[in-house]
Amino acid sequence: MAHECVQVAVRIRPLVQSEINTGCQVCLDVVPGEPQVQLRGTEKSFTYNHVFGADIEQEDFYNTAVKGMVDNIFKGYNVTILAYGQTGSGKTHSMGTCYNGGPNMGVIPRAIQDIFKISEAKQEYDIKVSISFLELYQEQLYDLLMDKPRSQCIVDIREDSVKGITVSGLTEIEVNNITETFECLTRGSLRRATGATAMNAHSSRSHAIFTIYIRQEKKGDPNSATIAKFHLVDLAGSERSKKTGATGERFKEGVNINKGLLALGNVISLLGEGKSTYIGYRDSKLTRLLQDSLDFIQFYVAWGICQKP
Numbered sequence: 001m002a003h004e005c006v007q008v009a010v011r012i013r014p015l016v017q018s019e020i021n022t023g024c025q026v027c028l029d030v031v032p033g034e035p036q037v038q039l040r041g042t043e044k045s046f047t048y049n050h051v052f053g054a055d056i057e058q059e060d061f062y063n064t065a066v067k068g069m070v071d072n073i074f075k076g077y078n079v080t081i082l083a084y085g086q087t088g089s090g091k092t093h094s095m096g097t098c099y100n101g102g103p104n105m106g107v108i109p110r111a112i113q114d115i116f117k118i119s120e121a122k123q124e125y126d127i128k129v130s131i132s133f134l135e136l137y138q139e140q141l142y143d144l145l146m147d148k149p150r151s152q153c154i155v156d157i158r159e160d161s162v163k164g165i166t167v168s169g170l171t172e173i174e175v176n177n178i179t180e181t182f183e184c185l186t187r188g189s190l191r192r193a194t195g196a197t198a199m200n201a202h203s204s205r206s207h208a209i210f211t212i213y214i215r216q217e218k219k220g221d222p223n224s225a226t227i228a229k230f231h232l233v234d235l236a237g238s239e240r241s242k243k244t245g246a247t248g249e250r251f252k253e254g255v256n257i258n259k260g261l262l263a264l265g266n267v268i269s270l271l272g273e274g275k276s277t278y279i280g281y282r283d284s285k286l287t288r289l290l291q292d293s294l295d296f297i298q299f300y301v302a303w304g305i306c307q308k309p
């Protein structure tokens, strides 16, 4: 499918306390009135679909860059939102993957709220919402909602001529309201693999894929049934081992992370160009998993960019 449907949004995060303490300076500016960023003190600028400066609130970010995507799911499209950026740039903060109940929530909890609001308003439809939560760590898929020790939570991708891409054995939980869905999000995110790197004390070392399935059927018309998948993906940090100080296991993690991100980058740019007949979905588990869910893509790039003194 040709892809005018790939949108790229950039969000610059404010300096964190440790950066302020060491005298770091922001070195990227938003060009006023344009969806552009400019490297401070240079003529170099880059244009995207949306650009957000460090002062943007979570709510405004969601309303501008994501809310419209939720409407597309109810039209029956599969939608994927990906948060990409180097480690510590603010992906998990913006996505709200580690939601803990506060009002300053990110994209996932806000999307959940909107989905239930829209479902309630569509009274002429029977709508069922279910979710799954997967982690891709070192090219291995883990079911984050399975109530078993981690070593028994490994699942794998299957390709079915009727059902398309599925993950066999994956826990899919039907959820009836916002509270139940938040509870699953929190439970799953606590099981995600994290580790400390020199750039982020609580670095996500895996890709987290929270999926919301919407089944809707017009009351009295079983032929009208549609199913749409909404993937919300908090990618592991892209990184250079030199900057993160990674050695041993951390280094190996970094190699796998970058391999998956490279394959994803290639797929998205080919889809964006809309020309290529061959797209390398099979080059990584991440791209295989998302293969049938790229009708609409919001590729959100987090930038925590600063200059050391």
Ligand SMILES: Nc1ncnc2c1ncn2[C@@H]1O[C@H](COP(=O)(O)OP(=O)(O)OP(=O)(O)O)[C@@H](O)[C@H]1O
Residues within 6 Å of the ligand: 012, 013, 014, 016, 085, 086, 087, 088, 089, 090, 091, 092, 093, 094, 200, 202, 203, 204, 205, 235, 236, 237, 238, 302
């Ligand atoms: N927009 C923001 N406003 C305030 N603080 C932010 C913002 N974005 C990120 N932060 C803070 O920056 C730090 C790093 O953010 P976060 O953990 O979300 O990065 P990440 O890109 O997910 O990193 P990793 O890939 O290593 O998991 C956190 O302390 C987070 O609270």
